[in-house]
Amino acid sequence: xxxxxxxxxxxxxxxxxxxxxxxxxxxxxxxxxxxxxxxxxxxxxxxxxxxxxxxxxxxxxxxxxxxxxxxxxxxxxxxxxxxxxxxxxxxxxxxxxxxxxxxxxxxxxxxxxxxxxxxxxxxxxxxxxxxxxxxxxxxxxxxxxxxxxxxxxxxxxxxxxxxxxxxxxxxxxxxxxxxxxxxxxxxxxxxxxxxxxxxxxxxxxxxxxxxxxxxxxxxxxxxxxxxxxxxxxxxxxxxxxxxxxxxxxxxxxxxxxxxxxxxxxxxxxxxxxxxxxxxxxxxxxxxxxxxxxxxxxxxxxxxxxxxxxxxxxxxxxxxxxxxxxxxxxxxxxxxxxxxxxxxxxxxxxxxxxxxxxxxxxxxxxxxxxxxxxxxxxxxxxxxxxxxxxxxxxxxxxxxxxxxxxxxxxxxxxxxxxxxxxxxxxxxxxxxxxxxxxxxxxxxxxxxxxxxxxxxxxxxxxxxx
Ligand SMILES: Nc1nc2c(ncn2[C@@H]2O[C@H](COP(=O)(O)OP(=O)(O)OP(=O)(O)O)[C@@H](O)[C@H]2O)c(=O)[nH]1
Ligand SMILES: [Mg+2]
Numbered sequence: 001x002x003x004x005x006x007x008x009x010x011x012x013x014x015x016x017x018x019x020x021x022x023x024x025x026x027x028x029x030x031x032x033x034x035x036x037x038x039x040x041x042x043x044x045x046x047x048x049x050x051x052x053x054x055x056x057x058x059x060x061x062x063x064x065x066x067x068x069x070x071x072x073x074x075x076x077x078x079x080x081x082x083x084x085x086x087x088x089x090x091x092x093x094x095x096x097x098x099x100x101x102x103x104x105x106x107x108x109x110x111x112x113x114x115x116x117x118x119x120x121x122x123x124x125x126x127x128x129x130x131x132x133x134x135x136x137x138x139x140x141x142x143x144x145x146x147x148x149x150x151x152x153x154x155x156x157x158x159x160x161x162x163x164x165x166x167x168x169x170x171x172x173x174x175x176x177x178x179x180x181x182x183x184x185x186x187x188x189x190x191x192x193x194x195x196x197x198x199x200x201x202x203x204x205x206x207x208x209x210x211x212x213x214x215x216x217x218x219x220x221x222x223x224x225x226x227x228x229x230x231x232x233x234x235x236x237x238x239x240x241x242x243x244x245x246x247x248x249x250x251x252x253x254x255x256x257x258x259x260x261x262x263x264x265x266x267x268x269x270x271x272x273x274x275x276x277x278x279x280x281x282x283x284x285x286x287x288x289x290x291x292x293x294x295x296x297x298x299x300x301x302x303x304x305x306x307x308x309x310x311x312x313x314x315x316x317x318x319x320x321x322x323x324x325x326x327x328x329x330x331x332x333x334x335x336x337x338x339x340x341x342x343x344x345x346x347x348x349x350x351x352x353x354x355x356x357x358x359x360x361x362x363x364x365x366x367x368x369x370x371x372x373x374x375x376x377x378x379x380x381x382x383x384x385x386x387x388x389x390x391x392x393x394x395x396x397x398x399x400x401x402x403x404x405x406x407x408x409x410x411x412x413x414x415x416x417x418x419x420x421x422x423x424x425x426x427x428x429x430x431x432x433x434x435x436x437x438x439x440x441x442x443x444x445x446x447x448x449x450x451x452x453x454x455x456x457x458x459x460x461x462x463x464x
Contacts (some may be wrong), residue, residue: 008050008127011037012116013108015101015462022096027104028463029113030121034090034398035077037111041065042075042092055079060206063092065107067146071100086128119460123453126445133445133456137399140460141224146268146275147177150223153395162396162443165213169409170440172206177433184426190216196420199429203417206436213397217406220398226268227384228273230302231331233312234322235259235283239338241367242312245282246271246377252280259284259342262291270382279306285322289436308383309335311357315364316344319352327356334393337362338376343369401456405439412436 011031017024029037035053044050044061053059056078063070071094081371083089092108109115117123119140126136138157145151156162176199183195233237235258243252243265252265265280281299284292303309313323337353345368350362362378365372397403405429416432441447 001066008124011113012120012124013105013113014116014121014463015105016091016121017096017101019098019101020096024051024093025096025098025101027092027094027101027108028121029090029092029108030083030085030087030116030124031086031113031279032088033112034088035079037108037113038075038090038092039076041107042073042074053077055082063104063107070103070107071095071180073104081128081130084130085124086130088368095316116462117457118462119457119464122460122464123457131158132160132163133448133453134166134234134399134402134443136445137401137456139464141398143461143464146226147223147270147273149273150275150398153223153398154219156393156396157293157398160211162184162402165209165396166440166444167245167418169206169209171452172202172209172432172436173413173437173440176202176206177437180426180430180433184430200420203413203420206419207410207413210406210413214403214406214410216395217397217403220395221400222274222384223395224398225400226277227382228270228279228302228305229278229308229309229310230281230306231310231312231433232281232299232303232326233283233338234285234320234326237283237312237314239283240265240340242310242340242365242376243267243278245367245370246278259292262295264295264302271377274381274384276380283322285325303330303333308335308380309333310338310380311335312338312340312343313348313353314341315339315346315348316341318347320357324356334383335360336379339364340367342366342371402443409436409439412439 009032010035011029013027013029016026016028023156039051040054041063042059043064044059046059049230050059053075054077057076059075061073061075063073074093076093077090078084080087092104094104117259122136122139125131126133129153135158138154141154142151142158145154147357179195179199183192231243234257235240240252240254240261244250247267247269251267253260259282261280261282262284265283267278269276269278279302281302282292282295284296287293287296311327311330335357337357337360339348339353339362341366353362361379361383362370363376365376388404412432412435416429416436419428419432438447
């Protein structure tokens, strides 16, 4: 395809399991030389009769180099095209831990295999036509999935369900295009009206399918990328205590000394299946030294980029100037008001808060007594999902790249529909349809340039 795409005739090798102590470690080879290389290093327990290795069979034996046994292993051969990459693949399962796996890898590299680039096995599966780009990206999403729900969505994508939906849209666009070309090339009196109606029907169908995919995509993106939730509030209201209960572990130091948290604390969590980056900030307003100045600066940076701010007050205290000041600094933000310490006698009324924060949802909780934490989690979920339920069976679109391309197609189709309504020349529509088709093909990888391919696979881990 291009200079950026490494040679497909090479045999590539990499450690496919996580590096570190573990039960087994796997070195994977793919390419025309993989079986030959395996034959040179692997001594089957069954002896010569094990040769030639049968496909999809597991062999017990030892990896040897110059008569030295490196490890006792299991070897699996998967011959082309029935393998992950559609090429001859060999997997050597040695004992886990760094040394054995590394020794096996070095040995096969010494015999002519080349160290695989990140994601190169999956890239080969794509370039050899076993999976499309959507499925290749789903592999990465599965590896990186942080919640059950995002894993479920990616598994659907890997099975090709998004591809099937995209194919339906493509068929409609092609249907419209073919009809259009016929009208342009064989203009006969009397059939133009019927032709235009057929094109309109195809376009409407394609657009409805795209609209449905995009409607669920916002939730899909959320499941994949997560949301940034920042805890704000003046010192001592219990921000760090809230962080700890939401994380379900004592991560931040909690004390009755105002100004306990001096640096921002970032942790990943799951709130009702949504991946969340939780950030606890320092409640400081008037920094006393350069460290506190830096803490305030960091808090502000996080606040600005937050998807949701949990603005925290203490039920046991009236609002103070500090509360007003913080509230003002959060103007324009998506805020959920949390009144903590609801186990103590209530001094702060909802009306007091509504006066400075009209129309915001207020949740009363107690971090230390774990009161109404489930309600707080539900309120966070409702806020970020805009009150909709996440139905993972509906979500097929999660990847920003796919969403953007589909939006392009949506626009092109809308343009075609407008031209059709205005009875404009069919050539205009033809151009728009071609663009829409190209946008779809960018998603599945039918039409993709080498640089984009490079950037997609470069974020994979080596060995996948
Ligand atoms: N009664 C009661 N006390 C609480 C509650 N939550 C936190 N506290 C106490 O309030 C004090 C301050 O809690 P922190 O979580 O450290 O407060 P913070 O907002 O992080 O404070 P800074 O880091 O100083 O800005 C501690 O003594 C906590 O034990 C609660 O729900 N009820
Ligand atoms: Mg704190």
